[in-house]
Amino acid sequence: MRDxxxxxTTAAALAADPGVDDDTIAVECFDGGHVQLRGSVESPVxxxxxLRTASAVAGVRSVDDEMRPRALGVGHRQDARTEAAVxxxxxxxxTLPAETMHVRATDGTVTLDGRVDLQHQRDRAEEVxxxxxxxxxxxxxxxxxxxxxxxxxxxxxxxxxxxAGAAQLTATVxxxxxxxSGTVRSPTDxxxxxxxxxGARLVVDVQDEIxxxx
Numbered sequence: 001m002r003d004x005x006x007x008x009t010t011a012a013a014l015a016a017d018p019g020v021d022d023d024t025i026a027v028e029c030f031d032g033g034h035v036q037l038r039g040s041v042e043s044p045v046x047x048x049x050x051l052r053t054a055s056a057v058a059g060v061r062s063v064d065d066e067m068r069p070r071a072l073g074v075g076h077r078q079d080a081r082t083e084a085a086v087x088x089x090x091x092x093x094x095t096l097p098a099e100t101m102h103v104r105a106t107d108g109t110v111t112l113d114g115r116v117d118l119q120h121q122r123d124r125a126e127e128v129x130x131x132x133x134x135x136x137x138x139x140x141x142x143x144x145x146x147x148x149x150x151x152x153x154x155x156x157x158x159x160x161x162x163x164a165g166a167a168q169l170t171a172t173v174x175x176x177x178x179x180x181s182g183t184v185r186s187p188t189d190x191x192x193x194x195x196x197x198x199g200a201r202l203v204v205d206v207q208d209e210i211x212x213x214x
Contacts, residue, residue, distance in 0.1 A: 026087035033061030040070035108136035148202035160196035
């Protein structure tokens with residue numbers, strides 16, 4: 001879960017520090033005091049300064065450095081500002097998984113990469129990015145994470161061990177890992193159920209929580 005209060009406090013600390021280019025850095029905070037700095041810096045000294053400033057904020061337990069090195073020059077600085085502005089807009093939009101999205105800007109052309117959970121998030125990201133000042137063109141290369149279906153898993157299991165046997169099982173899916181729970185009458189049925197679930201579309205692994213009841 002995101003910690004929006006700590007996010008604002010850390011961003012304010014960076015903005016108040018004259019040794020930090022806060023307009024090229026985006027801050028994302030998570031429960032437990034974990035902070036992620038994204039964007040770019042133009043020197044190792046400024047990177048170190050930003051990390052130290054963020055680490056000194058009350059409530060911050062760790063700082064993850066996701067800042068890229070940036071070439072010197074006015075054009076590079078403007079691109080960096082645009083990248084950070086888009087990232088900040090994503091972070092501020094609570095419907096978007098900003099931590100899995102990446103932004104690159106070149107002469108006003110912004111490219112979005114990474115992955116989102118749903119198609120409407122991909123569309124929303126494009127809508128949000130287009131509204132950011134400095135974005136003249138947008139290339140949306142975000143991929144949509146397609147989740148495996150628990151219903152398809154159970155259908156596969158039913159084909160393998162029969163409807164009566166599958167009726168005693170429950171399938172759940174998280175991050176495309178299927179978990180089978182419930183009861184079957186034999187080790188053979190359990191093995192068949194697991195094999196069937198593993199063959200369902202998009203399933204990457206199967207967790208076995210099946211009990212054998214004779």
